Amino acid sequence: MTQHAIALVDVNNFYVSCERVFNPRLEGRPVVVLSNNDGCAISRSEEAKAIGVRMAQPWFQLRDLASQHGIVAQSSNYALYADMSNRVMTILAGLGRDQEIYSIDECFLDLSGMRSAELDHHARHIRYTIRQWTGLPTCVGIGSTKTLAKLANHIAKKNPELHGVCNLNAMTAEEREGWFDRLAVGEAWGVGPRLASRLGTLGITTVRGLQQADAALLLREHFSVTLQKTVRELNGIRCLELEDTSEPRKQIVSSRSFGYYVTDLKQLREAVTQYTARAAEKLRRQGSVAGMLSVYIHNSPHNTREIHHASGLTVALQQPTGDTLRLVNAALHGLECIYQPGISYQKAGIVLFDIAPKVLQQGDLFASGDGRRESLMAAIDKINARMGSATLRSAGEGIEKLWKMRSGNKSPAYTTRWNEVIRVNA
Numbered sequence: 001m002t003q004h005a006i007a008l009v010d011v012n013n014f015y016v017s018c019e020r021v022f023n024p025r026l027e028g029r030p031v032v033v034l035s036n037n038d039g040c041a042i043s044r045s046e047e048a049k050a051i052g053v054r055m056a057q058p059w060f061q062l063r064d065l066a067s068q069h070g071i072v073a074q075s076s077n078y079a080l081y082a083d084m085s086n087r088v089m090t091i092l093a094g095l096g097r098d099q100e101i102y103s104i105d106e107c108f109l110d111l112s113g114m115r116s117a118e119l120d121h122h123a124r125h126i127r128y129t130i131r132q133w134t135g136l137p138t139c140v141g142i143g144s145t146k147t148l149a150k151l152a153n154h155i156a157k158k159n160p161e162l163h164g165v166c167n168l169n170a171m172t173a174e175e176r177e178g179w180f181d182r183l184a185v186g187e188a189w190g191v192g193p194r195l196a197s198r199l200g201t202l203g204i205t206t207v208r209g210l211q212q213a214d215a216a217l218l219l220r221e222h223f224s225v226t227l228q229k230t231v232r233e234l235n236g237i238r239c240l241e242l243e244d245t246s247e248p249r250k251q252i253v254s255s256r257s258f259g260y261y262v263t264d265l266k267q268l269r270e271a272v273t274q275y276t277a278r279a280a281e282k283l284r285r286q287g288s289v290a291g292m293l294s295v296y297i298h299n300s301p302h303n304t305r306e307i308h309h310a311s312g313l314t315v316a317l318q319q320p321t322g323d324t325l326r327l328v329n330a331a332l333h334g335l336e337c338i339y340q341p342g343i344s345y346q347k348a349g350i351v352l353f354d355i356a357p358k359v360l361q362q363g364d365l366f367a368s369g370d371g372r373r374e375s376l377m378a379a380i381d382k383i384n385a386r387m388g389s390a391t392l393r394s395a396g397e398g399i400e401k402l403w404k405m406r407s408g409n410k411s412p413a414y415t416t417r418w419n420e421v422i423r424v425n426a
Contacts, residue, residue, distance in 0.1 A: 004238065005111040005119055005142055005169055008149040009092055009126060011085075012137045012157065014105035015043035018084045019074050021135035022414045022422060030071045034059055037257050038075055038408060075407035079389060083415045087134050095126055100242040108146060108242055116170040123165040142167040146240045147233035150189040151207065155179055180208035180234075190230050198222070211235060249286065254279035255349025259404055261300070262345045268297065269332055270398035271348050276331045277394060279352050280324040284381060289320040291354030293327060295334040300346040311338035322358060323373055324380075328394060388417045 011017060015033040020026045030048040032041040040056045041048075051069050053062060059073060066073065085104045093099050096109030109126075111119060123140040130138050141153025148168050156166035168176055186196035188207050202222070204210050215231040229239040254275040262268055272295060283290055296312035313334040321327065331350050380392045390397070412420035 003112075003169060004144045005114060006144070006146050006149040006242070007096065007109045007111050007119075007123065007126070008102075008141045008146070008153040009107050009109060009130070010139050010141075010153050010157070011088060011105040011130075012139060013043055013045055014085075014136075015076070015081055016045045016048075016074075017136050018081050019077070019411055021084070022080075022411065026072060030069055031074065032059075032062070032071060033074045033076055034409075035076060037259055038073070039257075042076070073409055075410035077411050077413065079413050079416050080411065084134060084136065087415075088130060088136060091130060091133055092126070095122075095129065098242050108149065110242055111142065116167065119167050119169060120165065123167065127164050137164070139164045140166075142169055144169060144236045145233040145238050146242070147189045147230055148236070151180075151183070151187065151234075154187055155183075177208055180211055181206055183207040185210050188230060188234065190226060195223075195227070207234065249282070249288075250353065250355055252279045252282050252290070252352040252355065253349065254282075254351075255296075255347060256404075257347045258345070260402070261303075263342065265336070265339050265341075267398075267402060268335060268339060268345060268348060270396065270401060272331050272335050272350060273328050273394055273396040274390075274398075274401075275348065276328045276350050277324050277390075277397065279350055280322060280327050280377075281381060281384070283352055283355070284322045284377060287358050288355045289322045289358045290317065290327070290352040291320040291356070292316050292352075293330050293334070294351040294353070295331045295338070295348070296350075297335070297338060297345050297348045299344050303344060303346070306344060309340065309343050311340070313338050320354070320356065323377060324394065325373075327352070328396065332396075388413065 016026075016031045019031065019033065026045075028047065029045070030051055030053070031045040032048050032053055033043040034040065035042045035056075038059055040058050041053055041062065042056065044053050044055065048071060051065065051071075053065070053071070062071065062073075065071065081104065088105075089099070089101050089107055092107050092109060096111055097113070098110040100108040102108055111122060114122060119142055123142060126140055127138050130136055139153055139156040141149050141151065141156050142165075143149040143152045152166040152168045156162050156164055159166075168179075171179075183206060184196070185191055185199050185205055185207055186193060188210055191199070191210070199205070199210065204213055210231060211234040213231055215228040232239050256271070256275065258271070262271070276293075292314060294312055294314045296310065298310035299306055299308065301308050315330045315334045317326070317330055335348075384391050412422075414420060414422055
């Protein structure tokens with residue numbers, strides 16, 4: 001017998017796992033990957049979780065624990081993680097009828113048409129293929145809806161005896177209810193801590209309790225239509241379809257905290273130029289143009305020597321564009337209007353909005369040279385895609401970049417820069 005089947009494939013501890021692929025000495029050791037400026041733990045190995053490292057825990061709080069247990073801390077290497085994610089998603093695209101990339105390390109696959117026994121075998125094949133071709137460990141959850149697939153993935157991840165695969169479609173109703181009775185309601189997709197607390201006041205504390213709730217009456221009276229869909233999905237009624245294409249972003253944000261306080265306008269200009277260039281690349285990648293841009297700067301709210309200062313300015317562009325140089329000129333104009341000498345700035349950023357598809361834009365009768373500029377941007381994007389991000393860049397981004405964020409333990413760009421590829425000596 002066949003039924004609708006959705007699989008959620010999730011790479012375990014993704015950032016840490018990417019680091020381990022190229023550095024096997026990290027296997028079996030407590031490892032954390034830190035956020036920008038080596039601030040907080042944003043990915044933890046199972047060994048690090050076991051000794052009490054919490055998600056988003058500041059690194060300075062972990063130094064004693066790290067010394068005691070030999071925790072290895074890695075700086076974020078986003079270029080590596082993005083490339084490894086692309087490899088995983090490309091492989092998964094060939095292992096299901098339809099695909100929805102949900103996040104950098106998660107992907108829904110439509111496996112409808114397979115029998116229950118075939119699903120188990122195919123799930124194990126997915127895990128083996130990803131591990132063999134990329135070195136990354138995964139878990140696979142299967143259910144008749146996206147919400148059930150997400151829940152099944154959670155069960156697979158938290159129960160080692162399942163060997164990384166949980167197929168709810170192959171279970172009896174009693175077996176599924178047994179699992180749902182043991183899961184707190186907050187484990188259901190879309191039910192956060194606040195919502196779980198509100199549900200608890202109604203006596204709904206487990207996933208099983210939520211599954212049994214009257215979606216049409218009780219939940220509509222107290223909650224939103226989104227939770228009604230969750231209840232229906234838990235009961236096998238499809239409310240959320242796979243999205244085979246992601247919606248273009250309505251806003252694109254590019255910002256970073258500086259590694260050190262910055263007071264010099266020249267360094268701020270370099271940072272804003274770089275952030276704008278990265279945002280422009282993302283804009284062109286989705287085939288869009290932006291009609292407005294905001295730039296902002298602020299000092300640290302924790303700097304007791306200064307009054308907290310934050311400034312921002314929105315600049316309307318004369319013509320919507322995806323041209324890096326035009327966007328940079330607008331961002332720098334805004335920066336110079338809001339900059340104040342003597343302030344120790346901690347962070348800068350830009351936001352592109354009023355975003356629309358480029359193909360729908362009306363041309364400018366008085367514009368000149370647009371074709372050449374578009375060709376220039378396309379050539380830059382092509383070279384950077386092949387040779388590595390920022391291989392070609394504006395001189396305004398600077399060379400030394402004293403302001404750049406701290407990343408003292410960053411691994412090489414093993415897969416995106418030729419000069420950092422692993423070399424094996426004969």
